[in-house]
Each structure stands twice: as structure tokens, then as C-alpha cells.
Amino acid sequence: MKFQLSGMFQNWFLDYASYVILERAVPHLSDGLKPVQRRILHAMKLLDDGRFNKVANIVGHTMQFHPHGDASIGDALVQLGQKDLLVECQGNWGNILTGDSAAAPRYIEARLSKFALDVVFNPKTTEWKLSYDGRKKEPVTLPVKFPLLLAQGAEGIAVGLSSKILPHNFNEILEAAVAYLRGEEFHLYPDFQTGGFIDVTKYNDGERGGSVKVRAKIEKLDNRTLSIVEVPYGKTTSSLIESILKAQEKGKIKIRKVDDNTAQHAEILVHLIPGTSSDKAIDALYAFTDCEVSISPNCCVINDDKPHFMSVSDLLRISVENTKALLHQELLIQKGEAQEVLHFASLEKIFIENRIYKDREFEESRSMDEAIAHVDKRLEPFKPTFIREVTRDDILRLMEIKMARILKFNSDKADELIAAKREQIAQIDYDIEHIVDYAIKWYDSLREKYGSRYPRLTQVRSFDTIEATKVAEANEKLYINREEGFIGTALKKDEFVCNCSDIDDIILFYRDGKYKVVKVSEKMFVGKNLLHIAVFKKNDNRTIYNVVYRDGKAGLHYMKRFAVTGVTRDKEYDLTQGKPGSRVVWFSANPNGEAEVLRVTFVPKPRMKTLFVDRDFSEIAIKGRQSMGNILTKNEIHRISLKERGGSTLGGRKVWFDRDVLRLNYDGRGEYLGEFHGDDLVLVVLQNGEYCTTTSDATNHYDPNILRIEKFEPDKVWTVALFDATQGYPYLKRFVFEPTNRKQSFLGDNSDSRLLLMTDVPYPRIEVTFGGGDSFREPLVVEAADFIAVKGFKAKGKRLTTYSVAEIRELEPLRQEEPVSDEVDEADDNNLPENRTDNPDENPSGQMTLF
Template sequence: MGEEHENEEEIHDVIPISGMYENWFLDYASYVILERAVPAINDGLKPVQRRILHAMKEMDDGRYNKVANIIGSAMQYHPHGDASIGDAIVNLGQKDLLIDTQGNWGDVRTGDSAAAARYIEARLSKFALEVIFNPQTTEWQLSYDGRKKEPVTFPVKFPLLLAQGVEGIAVGLSTKMLPHNFCEILEGCIATLKGKKVNLFPDFLTGGKIDVTDYNDGKRGGKVRVRATIEEVDKSTLAIRDIPYGTTTTSLIESIVKANDKGKIKIKQVIDNTAKDIEILVNLASGTSPDITMDALYAFTDCEVSISPNACVIINDKPHFIGITEILKQSVDQTVDLLRQELEIEKAELKEKIFFSDLLRIFINEGMYKNPEYENSGDLQKCYEVLSELFKPFYDHFYREITNEDFKRLIDKPLSSITRFDTSKVDAQIKELQDKIAQVDHNLDNLTEFAISYYQNLLDKYGKGRERKTEITNFDTINVNIVAANNAKLYVNRQDGFVGYGLKKDEFVTECSDIDDIIAFTKDGKCVVTRIQDKTFVGKDILHVGVFKKNDERMVYNMAYVDAKSGNSYVKRFQVLSVTRDREYDLTKGGKGKVHYFTANPNGEAEIVTVSLTQASKARKKVFDFDFSELEIKGRGAGGNILTKYPVRKIVLKEEGKSTLGGVDIWYDPTVGRLNREERGELLGNFMSEDQVVAFYKDGSYETTSFELTNHYDFNSLMGIYKLEEDTSFNAIHYDGESKNYFVKRFIIETNTPNKKFSFVTEARSSKLMFISKGIDTDVEVTYKDGRKHEKKKLDLMNLIDIKGWKAIGNKFPVQQVISVDLIKEEKNEPKQPEVDLDEIKNTIKSEVEEEENQLGLFGEKKE
């Protein structure tokens, strides 16, 4: 029985393999999350980074150390080999915040790697020494082998996590926090302490532009779009000045070449001139629009990237997903607590200094060192007992009990220092220490103001040169179908019903992109939209095929068809705005209809056609004309109007039509520098196909352009943008850099070369445009400097000068030292409506009705 019982206990102690794997996996996952991939919220550092900084602090003597030596020291604390430590040091050094570097540390912009660890050097930055380390407030633990102590976390008094950013992949979760601007973080800390709302957005060393509309405070589910800064050098060259975060010049150029090889963009050459500053020149193919190519670079290359942040941090040994604002708040709370601890430690140290100075002063002034019992006490313990008795009358003078250690310090004082003791000097020192304690007490009582002062001091000391590098702006949504280069050709086999770019032996339709949608209409009155492919069947007897543009309100289709059921012929004008791809739509009344006539009109044209009926029809008039402009434009499902009830032999074009849609309303959105038709920004006017836009710039130049929605305008240098109308004058106030005077001029645009800038001010380097307005908008308010005062004056520019040539310098402006010019917009005073008396109106109507009834008979006949 005993043996059986022992065997049962052994069986119970056995752990199945599945359980062992489960435990091992959980242990491993926990280790990776806590010890490798995810940073702690306390100091914003991963363990390897913390151990590197700790090793560097132990080695710190103010001079640079070889990175190879730093790696060796860090290996005492980090059990993962030299390669991971070396990579982590380089990563920290490239962020240019905690480590001062010397040598070739690589370049995050180009992707160049750092030199070998034995060649490069590093030391802790002054900023790191100030905000990270304090042994008195650090919690310590044993290193992995138990030989040394290392910090659990550093007592960091700054949101390092937000400044540096972090990325890590653990088991089952990941973290990705983007770096934020140093100065804005400190300003955010100050605002948090003042109880104000804080909005922090990412900032990157690589510069570029960022759209933070969907940032969502850095939480899961948010995203940012980052773009390179692209400038138009001339009509055949684009220059990339900054690159998006997470890319390099090499990867960016590779993505451009790849997009060109796929036919998405058309370029001649890409030249990398990056040295101190980034410069990538993109030479365009002849006949290529720089504006469309710029959009295509954003749409098809790494010139625009989308980044999804995911703020995951370790709080109390557990991963938490929180927002950037909460991380900032917790860092501020921790900083305030650390500052309180440091003040209390400083106060205790000051009190100890006063305590011993008082102790020493009494010891000397009372002549205790000359006391016979003290001098003849013999051993150390006897000295302690004698001094304890001598100090009894003074115990109430001290804030704490006097210990043997304190007596030991008195005993160890050399006689020479006692004989040279200066009471007045010690009193002055005690007074100074008491003043310091009073200041510490004041700081403790006003801890929030002290913390604000601390952050402001960091901003003043280290903020210079750390201004925002990434421009925050709003990005427009690029329609990839519009900006994609025409890298394919569309062909059609009308009889068999096939379309595609592989039918090279059949009829050529148009150039297109390989991402376009195709719309096709067949003779039986069916319509289908499909993605372009090598060869696609859309239906036999194709009448029309073309590139489909979703929600294109300008494209109007005119059609005449016979209804199979009634035999009547119908005409209709319709649009196809939005459809389900590869779904067949019937444009007739159903059944087996047949199309007599069909046209596609890209600007809503309405032609006149001649309709010929069959000879056997009973109609008296067998040939007549029909004008499609008589029809309203409706949806594709509308049946249309009856053209004739008689059989139709044929319908042919008689007269080309004109557009019935009128012009297009165009707006300018100053936040993105683009035109639009969605009513964003300022309405420029209603544009017909021949109309143009004129844009005026701060350097005193203007250019005329089309109203294509793909046009780019530099909104930072734009002074005004208008619809260009015939004989419309413009009013300008400009500064002449040569004569140092301000001038006013009124002129008409006389040049007609589009997309070319013309300067209408003098060519002196400092000449500039101060004000521009259109037509009768001539009333302005000028703010100018008169001595030390700022004065304002209202002027009508029409009274100052007549219209002259666009090259004329104009008349000297009545006031100089102009600060700003503002247009005075005329308020429209609508005529006041007279007050209405409803009772009077009712009585008048009643009287008129009664009078009318008296004049009519019983059946409405008028009385004789």
C-alpha cells in the first residue's frame, strides 16, 4: 500500500508537455514585453537603453569614451550580447538628445550606417545629466548576475518617451510612438501644470509635412500622413527637400524608379544631390505637367507615407494602451513628485549643515574641548559620555538628538581648525543656510510654480535649435485615377464586344492608365463599368467605350432608342455618376430595346439631329429635326421622352451642339493651396472652358493658369488669387527696394502666356508686394509707422492713380513705413422694407372682392 501511495504522489507531480509549453510561452512572452520591447512610462526607456545610460554615467568623467568600451560596460547589466547594445547606442545617438556623439554615427536621412564601435565616441549630454540621474531618488535592483546594482527605472524629470519616440514588437502586442517636438513638449508640461488643454503632434528630424487630422492622440486606430517637401524648380524639374519619417533618400528614390517602371509616373532621371541638406532632383519627361507629377509622386511613391501610432507602455509591470496626453500628464505628475523629493532631501541636508555648525559652535564657544573630564577621558566611549553630559543644557536647541556619530565628528576636528574658529563667519554661514531653507520651504509650498520654473529653465537652456522641423498642414485627397500617367492604350472590338489594352490589332480608343475604370455602352441599350484589363468582354455591338470618371457631372450622354414593348422611340439625356463595377445597367424601358443614336459629351453638349422615319410609316412628315437641348439631364434610369410613335429608319447628326451646363463654380482652399468644386475656401467665380485664374505672389509677380483642380499654388507666398476677366483692373501697393519707397499702381493683365511668372514690381532684391485687390475694391486701411507710434489711415486707391501699364512703377504712396494694408469691404445696405399692416391688407382685399361681386351676375355674367 505504501508503494502504491508513493507512486500516486509521483504521478500528481508530473506536468504534461502541453502545460510546460503553455507556461514556457507565457514566461517568454512576459519577458519580451517587460524586458525588451516595450518602454516603461516612468522614464520612457527600454531596459537596454536604461542600462546603456547607467553604464555611461558610471564611466562619465566629462570626456568622450569609445563606444566599444561603453558596450563592454553595458554588458555587465544587459545579458544580450554586444550587437544589440551597439545598435541601441547608435539609435540613441542619432536622436540627438541624451548622447553627445563624435565620429561617423550614420545618417537617418540617407540610411547610411554608423562606423564600427571602435571608431566612434560618445558621452552623456548636459541635458541627460540634468534630467535623468539622481542616486538619492533612484530605486535600485541587482543586475542579472547579482554582482552589481542597476536602476529599476531612472527618476526622469522630462517626458523622454514623447521626445524620442519608440518602436517595438513584442509577443502578441507592439508599440509605436512617434517623436514630438522638444520645445512643444516643455510648453505642454507648463500648460498642463496651469490646467490648460494640450495638443501635441509629432515632429521629425527628417522634416517634411504632416497631416494630423486623424492622429487621435497617438492611440490605437489613429494615423498621420507624412509627405516630402517637393518644390517646382522649373517646368521640367521637381526638387525634394525633405523626406517623410521612416524613409531614406535611397528608399525614396527606389520607390520613384519603381513607379516610373510601372508607368505610374513619367520621369527622365532622378539625381541625388544630398549632402548637408537633402536635395533629390526629379527631371520630368517632355510634355509632363509638374503639378500632376507632384501629385503622382505623393500617390504612387514613398513621397507620402501613412503611419499608424500605437502608444503602449509599461505601467506597474503591465502593458497599457494610453494616449499621448495621458503620458504627458503622468510624466508631469512624476516630475512634480521628484522635485518635491529633491527639495525635501535638500532641506534635510541644509538642516544637517546647520545642526553640525551649531554643534561645533557650542563645542568651541563653551570651551568643551578644554574641559578636564573631556581631555582626560581616555577612550572614545568615555569621550562620548562626557560630551553627552556637557551638551545636556543645549539639547532643546537642536531639531534632533545628538548621536555618537555627531560626537565622533567633533572629536575628529583637528586642534588647528578649532583655534582658528571664527564665530561671526559661522553665524553668517548659518544665516545663509537658514535663508536657503526658507527658499526651499517656499518652493515646497508653491510646488506647481516651482515645477513650471523648472520646465521653463529647461526650455531656455536647451530649446534653442530644437524648433519644429515638420510643418503641420492639411493634405488634399489625391484622385489616383486623375494623376496616374497614361501608361496603357485602350482598344475595342466593337462587333465581338471586347475591350482592353491587349487588343492591339483592333480599334484604338484612347490612352489611359492601367488603374482606370472603363465604361461601355452597347446597341441593346446596356451599360457596364469594369476595371481595365488585357481583354474583357462587355457585350456585343459596342456603341461607345471610354475611361469612366466617378461623379463626373460634366459628362452627359444623349441617346435615342426604340422600346421593344410599345414600339415607340424615346430620347433621353443622362449622366452616369456612380455605379457598381461589373454590374450591367439597362438604359431603356426593359426588354430587347435597340439604340438608334448615341453620343458622349464631355462638357454637356446638346446637338441637333435629323430623324428619318420608314417609308411605310403612316406619318405625314417622315423627316424632321430634333434638338437635344430641349431635354433635361436626368439619371441613367429615366425612360426619356417620346420622340415618335412611328418606326424610325435612321437618326443622323445635323448640327454640333454647345454646352448646356454653363460654367463651373471654382473655390480656392488656402489651407492646401488647391482649387476645388466642393465649396471649400473662397469662391473665385463661375468658369467656362476658356477662363483662367490669375495668382499674385509676395515677390511682386503674377501668373495665369487654367482652373484644373490639379494645379498647385504656394499658399505661403500667395498674396491673392482671382478669376481673370477681360479688362478687369488690379490695385497694388508695393515696396521698391532700390528707392526704399512705397508705390501704388492700378493695371490690367496684358500678358497671355499661361504658367509663366511675370514681375510687375522693380527687380531690386528687397522689392515686394504689400497689397493686391481686384477691380473696384480700392478702399483700404493702411497701418504705418509715424515716429514711434503706429497710425492708421483710410484711402481710396482710385483717387491716387489712374490705370496704367502693368510694368509701370506707379505713384508714390501718400504714407511711408507701411506696416500693413487691409481691404475695407463695402457693406451692402439693403433697402429697408416698409412695415406691413395685415389688418389693412385684409380690409383692402375684402373691399375689392365685394366690389367685384356687385359687378357680376349669379352665373358670373357681367352686369349691363
């Protein structure tokens, strides 16, 4: 029995596994199709008459070739239709955004797309085999002349094997194919119908072991409403909302409600609770919900009846070589057909013009063999001009020419046909010799014909790593019971410490100098000798601990400053030198490196002149947490008290802006914005003429269409040339920005107005070049500071000209800003220029007089 089972497992199970791998789950390398997809397309081609067919009818015809029931065929056809490449759909085919299923097969219709008819089918180059019941012929693989597998993607789970090939952009595939044929480098990255953002840093060319991160596109409608307008690949709005609600139940994100307004395009409205940071909420959505997913590709295909793992670049190269071979085969077939037409046209012309059919011997022939022999003899002088040998079938075909054709025969038209076929054959020979150029033309023709339908929908960008502990909402409250030595979130009746999240770490400092980091929990025993407790932030070098400790029971007092940036959870550390009896006598935790001044009072002794001394922590360098510190005093200390709270000793925080992830950072990535102190702001100017100011918080989100981003300077004067859509003329204005946390336009109320030029040069010169009917005019040069005074950013500005403008550009300034002096010369007040009028109609000609 044991032998029988092992034999059954070895034979039957392996046969079943091989069948599932080869015939059901994994696509074929040659055409990029699974068997069910190939059979559906073959059945649709047999039915194709240019009109739509009921899906139920297509399913029925496919069952002649596919032995696995109508349900699997219908589902596969719906998936093909939803990919919007090979199948044109009519009716309710479901929604990939919401996950809604298609209507029943009897209600929906389909037909092959023009693209499918162009690149998928050619019976002359197709290899055929008998169907499963032997009654029909079906293709082994279809002669697809396009990397179909890369465009559609594929996913299948077989027995002990899976395949996951992500879809790529149609135009980029064609560009990569052309680049490969030209011997150039190329790179392919996934592109999804659902849009969103993708980080391909670890894509690994689609091979096993790689991964991509995909994010939903989230927009801020206002400070209380977020709109998810594009969802990650493989997710639906329903599953996305479900993940958001689960995160809400766990307290990871604070939301009031979620609305699903998805129709043709995705739109999920997330309404936040008042007082919740919208930027932090966006990060929390990425960290705790399906708004960010990780996908692991696995490019596995069938080739030579075996599964093969490869990269998408290799798959493209093989597909291009296969396309080149198919194009070469088609050219050979076209050449053979053209040669047959040329051969018979030449025979026909000689047969009719030489009136061979009127020969006495031909007419008196007593058998077909005699007639054929006579025609063959008469053709003998002309045989060297034919492209191939004259056969019996050729002569029989000549004898089938009807008398009506002979009577209407036109020698000139016959010569034209022969010349055209010779030219066609010559062109085919040229294309065969230059098959690479011919393949490039083929791919270019596909892009020209269909490329506009397939723009890139998924934006490639690098993602910043979102630390869950930084964006998790403080949904719990931490309490402490000092008498019993417990901390936790469940001690509701005890002393409140701070708000925290359920994934935070807590740092504990004890009076004997020990400290450690523990995970927050409902209840945990930590001891009764606690000195300080707070939420621990990993890699935080801005939080500085100022400490005075006694070294041993009767040792000296030391003062030290240090940061705790990273420790092992639950491991005990010591900020003292570790001697028994050591004790912390002063402790402060300073979130921005503040340094206080202490008053140290001594125990009075005879002949002691000074009973107290002041010590400033700002005079002590910040060192590692294991450092000994500086000796505070050698005298016996009576007490230590706070004399004065000091400021930060860390100075301003240097801030950079990373355009790849559209975030601020403090790590030196991207453009340096400057050193920011407490109240300093960031100025953000958008390409559409809007601006706003923000804090320098690293959690801020920014729009991708940023024109300028820098440290906000309230007194900086900006010069802007704009096209006023209301007036229809270009205007110039000078202004300073005002702090605002919401977007405001400095181009006016008309949304059609557009920004032409923007500069922060103190004394810019603007050149206006005229166009259209005014192109003969000399360019107008404007000294902006003399042309218009500095006003508010909402001011209309001053019209530059009424003539047609071709270009407005900035010239090198003739003067620079003078250094500011603290001394004011009152005599200079009399030399100030008079304010010019800003009336745009002062000069109705449109040409401004500068001096």
C-alpha cells in the first residue's frame, strides 16, 4: 500500500502539477498568453465580422477549445476586456476601481480591438494543433508581434509555482524595443491603470527578490478633508476604505467619516476630526492602511514546455527577437506571393500576346497532354525570363483563362502590373536585408497609431520612509502609580503622564542614574525610584538631558549633557560612573537643547568666603551618554536650584528640501533652504501663481508643481510679469509676500491669468519682445524699480504694453542692492525720486516712456 501511494504521488501528482503549470496558470513566453486567453482570442477571431458579439456567444464558441467550463472563460474574458488593449467592450464590464463585477455574459458584448487585429493574428505564420477533442484546430501560440505580456501583466498561482508580472506602459515598451534594436540601454518600470505613485528603487528588473512600493494619490481639499483620487495597484476603493476604518478602530488615525464618491474616477473623501494635522494624517494613511502596499514581482514564463524565471528586460529582448523573426517570415511569405503573381502575369502576357491558344497544333490536340506539351514547347524561348520554372500546373492555369479576359486583355496594364510586382519584390528584398530598420518602423507605426491612448498613469518617484511611531496618533494615555511602581495605559485612576500611541517606546530614568527604554503596555512594573518618564524618539539628537549626579555615596558632583539617540529595548544603562550609592541630584529633559543656569548652595564651613555659585549648562559640551562629565564643585553641596532658564544651545536647524519625495528633511538631502529657528517659515511658490508659507516641520507635504521654495524673508521684494486674462495684456508688479498658511494667488482673481516671469533680483531689468503684427517694433526694456512701486501681492500691477508680445525675459541688472547702513543721512531725503503713477492708461499707445 505504501508503495502504491508513493507511486501515485510520484506519477499522478507530478502530472497534475505539470498540467496546471503549463496549461492553466503561467503565460507562454512566445505570445504572453495563458491557454484560456489564447483560446478566447482565437474564438473571437473566428467570429469577427467587425460587429460586437454577446459574451455568452463568445464563451460558447471558446468551449470548443477550452475544456474547463464557461465560468472560467467568462472571468478570463472580463479580465482581458478590463485591461483595455485587445478587447473592445460594450455594456457593464465592472469597475477595477471599486471591484464591482461585470454584468452577466448575456448582457454584455465584445469584439477584437484594431490593435489586436494588427499585432496578434496571422494564420499564415501560426502553428496549429488539434483541440482537446480532435474536432477543431487551435493555435499552439499566436504570432504576436508585440511584448503583450509586459503591457498586460500576468498573475497566476500553480502547484508549487507562481508568476506575477506587473503591467508596463505601452509607449515605454515600444521605446525600449526600439532602443534594444539600436543597441541602446533601456529601463522599464511598471505602470498601472489605477494610477498612483510607485517607488522602483528595489524593482530588480522584475526578477524574483525584487519589490516595488505603490502609494495612493492623496490630495488635500482643505485642512479637514483629504481626497484619495488614485488607488494602489491590486486594491479597490472598498478594500481601501475597509483598511482605513480598521486603522481608525485601532486608533492609528483620527477621522470623522469616510465617503466613497467613486464613479469613472476614484474619489474617497476622508474627513478628519478638527484639530488633526492633515499632513500627519496623510503619513498615517500610508503607514497604517492599504494606501501604501508593497508588491513583489516574479517574472515566470513558459518556454520549451518548462517554466523559466527571467527579468522584464530579458523578456522584452526575447519578444523583440520573436517579433523580428515573425516580420521576416511575413516578408518571405509576401515575397513568395508577389513572385507568384509576377510569374503568372508574365506567362499570361506571353500566352495571350503570342496567340498560343490560336496555334493549329494547340487546337488540333487530341488530348490534354498534347496541348500542354505544345504550350510548353512554345514557351521554351521565354523561359529564361521567368523567375522560376514553368510547371504543368502553370500551363493548366493558362488553359483556364476565359475568352472574355483574352478579348479584354490590355498589354499596357499587364506591363504596369509586372513592373509594380517587380518593384514590390525589390522593396521586400530591401526590407529583408534591413530587417532591424523594418522592425523599428513597425514599432514606430504602432506608437503613432495607438500610443496616444496610453499615457503613463503611475508616477515614478522615490518614497521617504515613514516611521510609524512618528505618525501614529496619540490614541492612548500613559499613567504611573509611583507608590507601587507601575506604569501603563490601563491605570486610569493613577497619575497622568502624557499622551502616546500603542506602538510607542517609553524611556525611564531612575534616581540612581539607571535608565532604559521599554515598550508601552497596559500595565508594567518598572520600580518605585523613577525620576523621569517620557515617550522615546529614536535618533532624536535635539532632545538633550542636563544632569548633575553624585559619584558614589560621598564622591564629587559632576554635571553633563547628553542625548539618547538609540538603545536596545529593555536593556539597562547607567548615566553615572557606576559606583554604588551614586545619585542624580539634578535632571532636566530639553526638547531643543535648552541649557539652564543652576544656583549651587554649599554647606557652610569655617573661613568659607562664598556660600553659593552659579553654573551654566551652556558652558558644557554635549557628549556621549557614557561620558563622565565635568566636575561641578569639590565643596559639599547643600542644595541645587534653578536660577535661570536658558535658550537652545543647538542653534537653528538646517533644513533641506528633497524634490524626489517632496518633503523637508534635516539629513542634507536635496536643496539647502537655510538654518531655521523657532518662528522661521518656508515660502512655497507654485507654477500656477499661488503661494503659501509653512513651518519647517519634516512631516509637511508639498505639491509637485513647485516653482520656488526657500526660507521666507518678509522684506524680500519680488518682481512678477504676468498675463492678465481679464484685461488681455501683460502686467508688471512688485510686492512682498505676507505669511499665510493657505494658498493664495498673486496673479489676481481670474484663474486663466498666467505667470510669465518671476525674479527676486533687487533691481531687475525686463525685456519685452514684440510678436505678430508688432514684430517690427524694437524690444522694450523696463527698469522694474523705476517702472512701478512696491505694493501688496494682491495689487493689480501696471500694464507693460498693449502690443502683441512674443517673449518677456530678464536681463542682467545695471545696479546692485547697496549694503544697508545703520546711519541715516537726512539730506538724502530730499533726493528721493517722486512716486510715479501706476495708472495703466497713462500712455494709451501702450509703449511706456522710461525716462
